[in-house]
Amino acid sequence: MTIQAVIFDIGNVLIEWQPERFYDSVIGEDRRRALFSEVDLNGMNLEVDRGAPFAQSVHDLAAKHPKWDAEIKMWHDRWIEMASPQIDHSVRLMAALQAKGTPVFSLTNFGVDTYDRAAQDYPFMRQFNRDFISGHMRVIKPDPTIYQRLEEESGLRGENLIFTDDRSENIAAAQMRGWRTHLFKGPDGWAKRLVTEGVLTESEAA
Structure with missing residues (x-):
């Protein structure tokens, strides 16, 4: 898919x-x-x-x-x-995906006030196509409910989605719903995965 x-x-x-x-x-x-x-x-x-x-x-x-x-x-x-510094290569990957017309969602454990504070310093946080922020949703990863709600609100599920997170328990919860996943250990590995999945070319993922 x-x-x-x-x-x-x-x-x-x-x-x-x-x-x-x-x-x-x-x-x-x-x-x-x-x-x-x-x-x-x-x-x-x-x-x-x-x-x-x-x-x-x-x-x-x-x-x-x-x-x-x-x-x-x-x-x-x-x-x-x-909450610093910004991981520049990851932010570039986000922009490269959106430049190709691929929607980018956040799925993050983040407070309401702390998210607003961080967005003052990191403008990319206001540029997601869809935001799924735990503080607003009143549920945190890896609770299955937060993944279910993303599916319900986006109309997407399973292999239509690929998700990266640095915590293995959050990845495991997404895998239980059939999502494609990548355990984040650095932006270079994530970039390679996006190339392998065919959503970015090597030059776009640089």
Whole structure:
């Protein structure tokens, strides 16, 4: 079957997402390890991805852990430094697909507020043909519901879709629905896959 849409995750596919790296650079690795062991920052972030308000979620968590108040609030105040830099080759692939008339969708675990904040720095985030953002949908990958809703809302399914994501559990959930998939380990591998699938030429994927 012909590919009718290409689906991109965003974090670590189009934008690097490395909170630990950020905290290591600011407070040092040892202190970061202590912070992440005592405070469930990633759990809080998943709730934001499910649609919880960003600033309130961070401040509520900080109030529960006054010892780490300043460090926790960095998750909000310096969030864009964690969500950087842009992965330029991946962004070029997105543009190349659209230039050929191939629709490109996002399917991303991203909060409502954090997505709007990131889009200020990364204009490509407003250029998808269709957006499937967990914060708006109130469900996160790899819950099968988010994949089903993409199918229902786009009218596409199975081998009409090819999806890349950096997390194996998200890829496995898409495979269960018959999607073509690519586990993202870098833009060069993704580019080669798009060439192999016949949606881009080698020069277009460069």
